[in-house]
Amino acid sequence: MFKWLLLIAGAYLFYRWLKGKKQLQAADKKTHHSSPNQAQxxxxxxxxxxxxxxxxxxxxxxxxxxxxxxxxxxxxxNGLDQDGWVGSAKWRLSPNQDIRPEGVSPDLVVIHHISLPPGEFKTQNSSQYIIDFFQNQLDVRAHPYFEEIAGQKVSSHFLITRTGELVQFVSTQNKAWHAGVSSFMGREKCNDFSIGIELEGDGDTLFEDAQYQVLKTLTQLLASRYPNLQFAGHSDIAPDRKTDPGTHFDWKKFQNETGISPENLPYGLTPR
Structure with missing residues (x-):
């Protein structure tokens, strides 16, 4: 009887030893596989x-x-950085730009409108054509009208699309080619001292509320960097050539939303 008890006890101890050994091996294997990832x-x-x-x-x-x-x-x-770029804008660099004259900072904002092809935004999203135009990448085969403007090299600092997207082409520190032959209160060559903002639209259609909201935010950003900015339409500085932003641009709404002093709107608030 005593022998049987010894055999049973020995078998039990062997079983415990064997089980413990397997547990150690399993733990070691787990550690081996997990340690590299944890260490990494x-x-x-x-x-x-x-x-x-x-x-x-x-x-x-x-x-x-x-x-x-x-x-x-x-x-x-959302800010305007020291290099003249708005962080929340889509940056689409235009080659159509120059350095401003030495010592000149912008003190005028010129508001424009643009639509490519004319009026196309009423039926489809056509903002990309404007971007391509300002980057000299417009495919003249895409629309008959594009053949008429082929070879023109123009740009603006900003574009605000119908949906309220903000696109920037030129740093505010540099000169964009947006005003052409122009004069503001007796000062010629408005490109030298101005910032150009294009609103996607034409002379026959109201602008979208989303565009006014983005214009308001952008105007406040610019005014915080460049104190005493004045504001005009393209038609104000080139009356014999241009009609934009046109009679459907609401100057009163613009002034009310931005809080710009009427003194900084020298051509008044009447639609024109």
Whole structure:
């Protein structure tokens, strides 16, 4: 009887030893497979990016991203940086620009309208044609009207589409080719000292509320950087050649929403 008890006890101890050994092997195997990943996570550094506005370096996971650019805050994303670019705008660089004359900063905003092909925005989204035009990439085969403007090299600082998208082509520090032969209160060559804003539209159609809202925000940004800005339409500075932004641009609405002093609207608030 005693022998049987010894055999049973020995078998039980062997079973416990064998089970423990298998548990150790399983744990070692698990550790072997998981450790490299955990170690990799521990040694991989956080990807760092630079704020386009203030040049601060910060983890990518904490940055505000827009069009492959990064910003440290919503304020900087929506702001006008020191290089003259609005963070929340789509940047589509135009080759049609120059450096401003030495010592000259913009003190005038010129409001335009543009539609390519004329009136096409009423039936379909045609904003890309304007972007292509300002970048000298317009396909003249896409519409008969484009043959008439082929070879023209023009640009504006900003475009506000019918849906309220803001597109920027030229830094506010530089001169865009938007005004042409022009005169503001006796000062010639308005491109030298002005910022051009194009509203997608024509002379026969009301502008969208979304466009006025973006124009308001943009105007306030520009006014905070360039004090005492004055505002005019293209027709005001080139009356013999241009009619934009036209009678459907609401100057009273623009003045009320932006809070611009009437003194900074020298041509008045009457539609023209």
């Amino acid at each position: 996570k521990a040694i991989d550094p956080e990807v760092m990016v630079q704020c386009q506005h203030c040049k601060l370096h910060l983890p990518k996971s904490e940055a505000k991203a827009f069009e492959e650019r990064f910003y440290c805050s919503q304020e900087h994303l």
